[in-house]
Amino acid sequence: MLDRRDTVARLLQDRGDLLVVTGLGSPSWDAMAAGDHDSNFYLWAAMGSAAMTGLGLALARPDRPVLVITGDGEQLMGLGGLATVSVARPRNLTIAVLNNGRYGETGMQASHTAHGVALTRVAAGCGIEDVRVIESLDGVDGLRAGLRGGAGPVFADIRITADDPPKVLPPRDGVYLKNRFRAALGLGTI
Amino acid sequence: MTEPGTDWRHDIYGVLKRAGISLIAYVPDAGHAETIQAANDDPDMIAVPCTTEEEGIGITSGAHLGGTRAALLMQSSGVGNCINTLAMVSMCRFPFLTLVTMRGEWAEFNPWQNPMGQATEAALSLMGVQCFRADRPADVVPQTEAAADMVFNGDQACAVILGQRLIGRKSWTK
Numbered sequence: 001m002l003d004r005r006d007t008v009a010r011l012l013q014d015r016g017d018l019l020v021v022t023g024l025g026s027p028s029w030d031a032m033a034a035g036d037h038d039s040n041f042y043l044w045a046a047m048g049s050a051a052m053t054g055l056g057l058a059l060a061r062p063d064r065p066v067l068v069i070t071g072d073g074e075q076l077m078g079l080g081g082l083a084t085v086s087v088a089r090p091r092n093l094t095i096a097v098l099n100n101g102r103y104g105e106t107g108m109q110a111s112h113t114a115h116g117v118a119l120t121r122v123a124a125g126c127g128i129e130d131v132r133v134i135e136s137l138d139g140v141d142g143l144r145a146g147l148r149g150g151a152g153p154v155f156a157d158i159r160i161t162a163d164d165p166p167k168v169l170p171p172r173d174g175v176y177l178k179n180r181f182r183a184a185l186g187l188g189t190i
Numbered sequence: 191m192t193e194p195g196t197d198w199r200h201d202i203y204g205v206l207k208r209a210g211i212s213l214i215a216y217v218p219d220a221g222h223a224e225t226i227q228a229a230n231d232d233p234d235m236i237a238v239p240c241t242t243e244e245e246g247i248g249i250t251s252g253a254h255l256g257g258t259r260a261a262l263l264m265q266s267s268g269v270g271n272c273i274n275t276l277a278m279v280s281m282c283r284f285p286f287l288t289l290v291t292m293r294g295e296w297a298e299f300n301p302w303q304n305p306m307g308q309a310t311e312a313a314l315s316l317m318g319v320q321c322f323r324a325d326r327p328a329d330v331v332p333q334t335e336a337a338a339d340m341v342f343n344g345d346q347a348c349a350v351i352l353g354q355r356l357i358g359r360k361s362w363t364k
Binding site for chain 2: 043044049054064078080088
């Protein structure tokens with residue numbers, strides 16, 4: 001079992017031109033703990049939408065690697081989206097699910113993955129070819145090394161410890177997050 | 191080649207193209223069939239079929255983050271699936287243009303379409319999406335153009351409501 005903060009810090013190490021979308025809750029705190037960045041877009045709601053936001057971004061910017069970092073509960077709410085990702089075939093999209101089998105923000109209740117639902121089998125069944133279960137930092141390094149490989153979409157089920165590290169809260173003004181993300185890409189407001 | 195205004199199904203795609211849209215997310219509906227076909231046939235359009243309508247909100251929002259204009263096509267039943275996800279549009283003021291084909295409001299055969307169909311505009315309004323209705327063929331182009339202007343210039347989330355009377359009766363006999 002991996003430490004979630006170590007995992008996300010490792011994924012975002014030397015990130016360069018990487019564009020990042022995070023699902024609501026703990027994955028956003030993890031990305032913020034690794035260092036706030038103009039090219040991070042943190043979702044604070046719209047549960048189930050992290051991978052879809054990453055998909056839209058990846059399709060709009062095929063020249064840039066896009067990484068979605070979300071949790072098992074968030075991804076479970078958008079399982080159909082994995083079928084949509086598979087059909088859209090964004091070569092530059094990686095979806096990393098931090099899977100602790102828990103709903104961390106609501107009291108650590110067991111999620112479906114704690115009861116045997118295998119996200120990688122869902123993703124593979126949807127037709128995503130590169131699916132991985134990651135249980136070591138070497139696996140995390142391998143995932144990071146492939147972010148620019150252009151062989152996506154990649155779906156990674158990263159097994160993390162079910163703990164609850166201190167919250168590190170990112171900005172929650174959505175317009176600010178949107179505008180700074182776009183500005184970093186040289187885009188204007190509206 | 192049909193005259194503009196005489197074939198609204200044919201005209202919608204041109205309006206979307208002229209508005210600078212280069213990504214169309216959709217859940218199929220008969221009323222959108224021509225637009226969906228045109229999007230899939232156009233090498234300059236990214237056509238993204240969704241399994242459920244709220245996926246399209248993430249996709250269009252993500253596209254905007256990357257500098258691409260996008261629209262979402264759905265049936266009225268799909269509006270109900272979108273409610274919670276529309277918080278993202280509201281909070282971030284993402285440009286959101288959706289075209290909604292109506293059921294449950296005019297010459298409906300399937301009563302199960304009525305509850306959501308009759309709540310569609312109110313539900314969109316509750317979530318801050320302005321509705322532009324088209325019930326006659328001549329309304330479709332100007333209403334869609336007006337909605338696109340409101341979205342991409344006026345910074346207002348908008349839905350074009352393509353009325354069931356416009357679309358016509360669905361055949362249940364074959």
